Amino acid sequence: MAEDREPPPLADAVQTDFREVEEGEDLFVSTVSTLSPTSPEPASFPAEDISTNSNGPKQEILLDDDQEDLFAEATEEVSLDSPEREPILSDGPSPAITPVTPTVIITPRVDALFDRSLDEVKQISINVLYLFSIIQAFYFCLQGDGMNAYMAYKVTTKTSLSLFSRNEFSVKRRFSDFLGLHSKLASKYMHIGYIVPPAPEKSIVGMTKVKVGKEDLSSAEFVEKRRSALERYLMRTVNHPALVKDPDVIQFLENTELPRAVSTQALSGAGILRMVNKAADAVNKMTIKMNESDAWFEEKQQQFENLDIQLRKLHASVESLVCHRKELSVNTASFAKSAAMLGNSEDHTALSRALSQLAEVEEKIDQLHHEQAYADFYLFSELLGDYVRLITAVKGVFDQRMKTWSKWQDAQVMLQRKREAEAKLQYANKPDKLQQAKDEIKEWEAKVQQGERDFEQISKNIRREVERFEKQRVKDFKVVIIKYLESLVHTQQQLIKYWEAFLPEAKAIA
Amino acid sequence: MQTGLEKVLEWFPRAVNVDLQTDATLQVDISDALSERDKVKFTVHTKSTLPNFKQNEFSVVRQHEEFIWLHDSFVENEEYAGFIIPPAPPRPDFDASREKLQKLGEGEGSMTKEEFTKMKQELEAEYLAIFKKTVAMHEVFLCRVAAHPVLRKDLNFHVFLEYNQDLSVRGKNKKEKLEDFFKNVVKSADGVIVAGVKDVDDFFEHEKTFLLEYHNRVKDASAKSDRMIRSHKSAADDINRIASTLYTLGTQDSTDMCKFFLKVSELFEKTRKIEARVAADEDLKLADLLKYYLRESQAAKDLLYRRGRALVDYENANKALDKARAKNKDVLQAETTQQVCCQKFEKISESAKQELIDFKTRRVAAFRKNLVELAELELKHAKKIRQNLYIGNLQLLQSCLAVLKGDT
Numbered sequence: 001m002a003e004d005r006e007p008p009p010l011a012d013a014v015q016t017d018f019r020e021v022e023e024g025e026d027l028f029v030s031t032v033s034t035l036s037p038t039s040p041e042p043a044s045f046p047a048e049d050i051s052t053n054s055n056g057p058k059q060e061i062l063l064d065d066d067q068e069d070l071f072a073e074a075t076e077e078v079s080l081d082s083p084e085r086e087p088i089l090s091d092g093p094s095p096a097i098t099p100v101t102p103t104v105i106i107t108p109r110v111d112a113l114f115d116r117s118l119d120e121v122k123q124i125s126i127n128v129l130y131l132f133s134i135i136q137a138f139y140f141c142l143q144g145d146g147m148n149a150y151m152a153y154k155v156t157t158k159t160s161l162s163l164f165s166r167n168e169f170s171v172k173r174r175f176s177d178f179l180g181l182h183s184k185l186a187s188k189y190m191h192i193g194y195i196v197p198p199a200p201e202k203s204i205v206g207m208t209k210v211k212v213g214k215e216d217l218s219s220a221e222f223v224e225k226r227r228s229a230l231e232r233y234l235m236r237t238v239n240h241p242a243l244v245k246d247p248d249v250i251q252f253l254e255n256t257e258l259p260r261a262v263s264t265q266a267l268s269g270a271g272i273l274r275m276v277n278k279a280a281d282a283v284n285k286m287t288i289k290m291n292e293s294d295a296w297f298e299e300k301q302q303q304f305e306n307l308d309i310q311l312r313k314l315h316a317s318v319e320s321l322v323c324h325r326k327e328l329s330v331n332t333a334s335f336a337k338s339a340a341m342l343g344n345s346e347d348h349t350a351l352s353r354a355l356s357q358l359a360e361v362e363e364k365i366d367q368l369h370h371e372q373a374y375a376d377f378y379l380f381s382e383l384l385g386d387y388v389r390l391i392t393a394v395k396g397v398f399d400q401r402m403k404t405w406s407k408w409q410d411a412q413v414m415l416q417r418k419r420e421a422e423a424k425l426q427y428a429n430k431p432d433k434l435q436q437a438k439d440e441i442k443e444w445e446a447k448v449q450q451g452e453r454d455f456e457q458i459s460k461n462i463r464r465e466v467e468r469f470e471k472q473r474v475k476d477f478k479v480v481i482i483k484y485l486e487s488l489v490h491t492q493q494q495l496i497k498y499w500e501a502f503l504p505e506a507k508a509i510a
Numbered sequence: 511m512q513t514g515l516e517k518v519l520e521w522f523p524r525a526v527n528v529d530l531q532t533d534a535t536l537q538v539d540i541s542d543a544l545s546e547r548d549k550v551k552f553t554v555h556t557k558s559t560l561p562n563f564k565q566n567e568f569s570v571v572r573q574h575e576e577f578i579w580l581h582d583s584f585v586e587n588e589e590y591a592g593f594i595i596p597p598a599p600p601r602p603d604f605d606a607s608r609e610k611l612q613k614l615g616e617g618e619g620s621m622t623k624e625e626f627t628k629m630k631q632e633l634e635a636e637y638l639a640i641f642k643k644t645v646a647m648h649e650v651f652l653c654r655v656a657a658h659p660v661l662r663k664d665l666n667f668h669v670f671l672e673y674n675q676d677l678s679v680r681g682k683n684k685k686e687k688l689e690d691f692f693k694n695v696v697k698s699a700d701g702v703i704v705a706g707v708k709d710v711d712d713f714f715e716h717e718k719t720f721l722l723e724y725h726n727r728v729k730d731a732s733a734k735s736d737r738m739i740r741s742h743k744s745a746a747d748d749i750n751r752i753a754s755t756l757y758t759l760g761t762q763d764s765t766d767m768c769k770f771f772l773k774v775s776e777l778f779e780k781t782r783k784i785e786a787r788v789a790a791d792e793d794l795k796l797a798d799l800l801k802y803y804l805r806e807s808q809a810a811k812d813l814l815y816r817r818g819r820a821l822v823d824y825e826n827a828n829k830a831l832d833k834a835r836a837k838n839k840d841v842l843q844a845e846t847t848q849q850v851c852c853q854k855f856e857k858i859s860e861s862a863k864q865e866l867i868d869f870k871t872r873r874v875a876a877f878r879k880n881l882v883e884l885a886e887l888e889l890k891h892a893k894k895i896r897q898n899l900y901i902g903n904l905q906l907l908q909s910c911l912a913v914l915k916g917d918t
Binding site for chain 1: 720723724727728730731734735737738740741742744745748749751752755756758759762763764765766767770774777781870873874877878881882884885886888889892893895896899900902903906907910
């Protein structure tokens with residue numbers, strides 16, 4: 001086995017940064033500034049860029065004529081010396097304070113840098129107006145007893161949008177409230193082609209454990225997982241320019257009391273109706289053969305199909321990684337104990353000490369693996385899970401378009417039939433029936449026109465939605481993957497620290 | 511599975527044979543090895559200036575069973591009762607690796623061409639690593655024998671080294687294996703009794719308690735380190751799959767994510783390769799070290815057992831002699847028995863003390879070497895991964911910024 005050769009000498013710029021890093025500095029801030037003279041200093045984005053391109057970004061965010069731009073009012077308020085935007089928006093779900101904090105060290109700086117650049121270059125107007133919700137889960141809010149107990153989630157919203165009566169407010173919500181919100185939004189918007197973000201899935205097992213009062217690690221993890229998922233769901237919903245204006249959403253965020261969403265229960269009447277509808281839809285999907293005139297749709301559908309397959313595969317692999325990483329952590333801890341025991345029984349003093357040191361190093365490493373597993377999960381795995389569900393929603397929207405087309409086609413067929421009936425009646429000479437037939441024709445002509453309009457509308461909406469979705473997807477993935485890679489870097493940093501501390505101990509064995 | 515001639519000329523640095531003064535009078539090594547369907551053929555190469563041998567340099571081909579025969583002949587030899595017999599090398603075990611390769615072949619249809627070739631390369635590398643390890647283990651055994659002042663002169667050893675035909679040593683058949691099993695049971699029961707006898711000599715008493723505890727703890731540590739390394743390998747495999755899927759995503763994606771995904775896939779691939787090396791190095795420097803000292807400490811315990819047995823025999827002979835003298839019957843016989851036992855005990859005790867001291871020296875040196883190398887390798891790999899991640903991350907970030915600037 002050939003020993004690896006030394007890596008080729010790095011460019012000087014990068015080399016210096018490594019040395020800096022060894023003293024505990026954050027690499028990215030220093031490197032970005034030294035690396036390329038063309039890239040702007042993150043802290044001070046040239047304000048001139050924005051003013052000259054003010055038409056550009058404004059057009060980007062101005063949505064279609066049908067939808068008034070929510071943030072249009074904001075563009076006038078932009079001043080060239082915009083206040084330093086609070087980095088809260090970019091941090092997304094991470095700063096939530098919960099009783100169970102995932103021990104992930106995510107450096108917010110890269111994301112802030114990224115988002116600052118992204119936003120400052122394109123959407124400076126949004127800086128001034130923002131909406132941001134965090135969710136905290138409280139154990140002691142478990143109200144009721146036994147199986148009637150439920151977990152209450154505190155939703156805190158900070159916003160400067162004029163839609164809301166205050167700038168900052170909190171409400172208590174149950175899991176079923178979130179599901180209820182989603183179901184309302186889906187029924188309102190999916191059939192016109194909006195991609196409504198899917199809510200997190202129910203889990204009877206998980207909740208039962210919590211209800212039973214098991215104060216152990218797995219139920220704590222479950223609550224944290226759910227809290228985090230709900231937060232992401234809410235953020236995605238409010239980031240949708242149309243959905244955030246919806247009265248149901250506003251009510252959800254603001255109102256202290258909310259009518260209980262009973263229809264979200266699986267075995268309720270509404271639940272069963274939903275299942276029946278789903279089955280009917282599935283059958284319809286198979287029977288509708290659409291004449292696709294628009295190549296864009298065909299192409300997009302195929303792309304989403306492929307994306308779905310790959311993301312599912314990736315998700316499965318990442319979940320497997322999380323599992324093995326947790327296993328590695330446990331096994332390393334167990335080995336550490338064993339090594340400590342071995343060190344104790346070793347009668348050569350220096351070797352004994354070295355073995356004890358090894359045990360300590362391995363113990364620290366096991367903690368490291370544990371944290372890395374958390375990062376694997378919360379950053380990577382959950383993102384993939386979310387997107388697998390989102391793509392299902394996207395596919396649903398395409399299916400809605402098919403349904404709309406089918407309705408339009410059916411109306412045309414009906415119209416044809418009515419016309420034929422009228423023609424027949426013309427010869428049969430029945431004046432009253434003839435009038436009825438003529439009325440029906442008018443009715444169906446209107447329906448055909450409506451059908452066509454609906455179809456065109458949904459097609460337009462879908463195009464816009466898909467474009468927004470893709471942009472969001474790109475951003476989400478880039479941000480998360482970069483954060484994830486950072487967590488990997490951090491792990492390696494720590495490993496280096498630990499082994500460097502151990503090496504002299506090992507060498508000291510005489 | 512036929513793997514053909516595998517000339518393994520580059521060796522893993524020998525894990526455990528430190529301080530073996532190989533002098534010019536006798537040098538032994540395994541210069542070549544061939545892996546066939548279910549056996550491995552080792553080419554044992556000897557260089558010697560001793561007059562016992564016909565030539566100064568020669569080679570023979572030996573199989574695993576012949577190594578075991580040699581080891582067992584040492585164990586059974588009463589003359590060597592006072593030595594720590596170098597532990598026998600473990601049987602070459604390619605079953606797990608072969609199974610994996612077979613499973614891979616069966617699952618060929620379900621994965622892409624690249625994935626298949628990648629996994630095949632992985633498994634072949636694993637196979638090669640196991641192969642190298644087994645060769646190293648066999649070599650260490652021979653070197654230990656050659657380094658031992660008395661064992662190196664053993665006649666069986668010379669025959670093993672020189673006789674260039676098959677030694678006709680067959681593996682033990684079922685009956686013999688059963689006999690061995692019972693012998694072991696009896697021996698361990700006896701061992702407990704013998705160990706219970708308190709030794710007058712402080713040195714040996716201490717060694718007895720020390721070795722018992724040490725052996726158990728090494729066993730535990732060895733098992734735990736194996737589990738830890740297996741988890742590590744599984745995690746590396748997952749990263750492999752993630753890298754492949756990211757690659758596919760990169761080739762398919764319609765947005766500007768494709769370059770991003772490809773780059774990330776590359777990063778993961780690089781990381782995985784190094785993580786696999788980390789697991790392999792941990793296996794070599796830590797797991798193998800512990801396994802070896804598990805066997806050596808057992809050999810040391812065996813030595814103490816033999817000495818204990820001899821002590822008990824000696825004490826029994828003393829008692830018998832006293833009784834005989836009291837009854838004045840068979841006194842001469844009792845006297846000779848007692849003298850034989852006394853000599854045997856003293857001979858073992860004398861060499862045992864030195865052997866145990868040498869054992870400690872070797873152990874400390876081996877642990878030192880391996881722990882230092884382990885730490886150095888871990889550092890090297892972690893630095894490499896970190897470097898790759900830094901550069902990769904940087905490039906990704908730069909491309910993101912470039913896109914943004916371009917987008918306005």
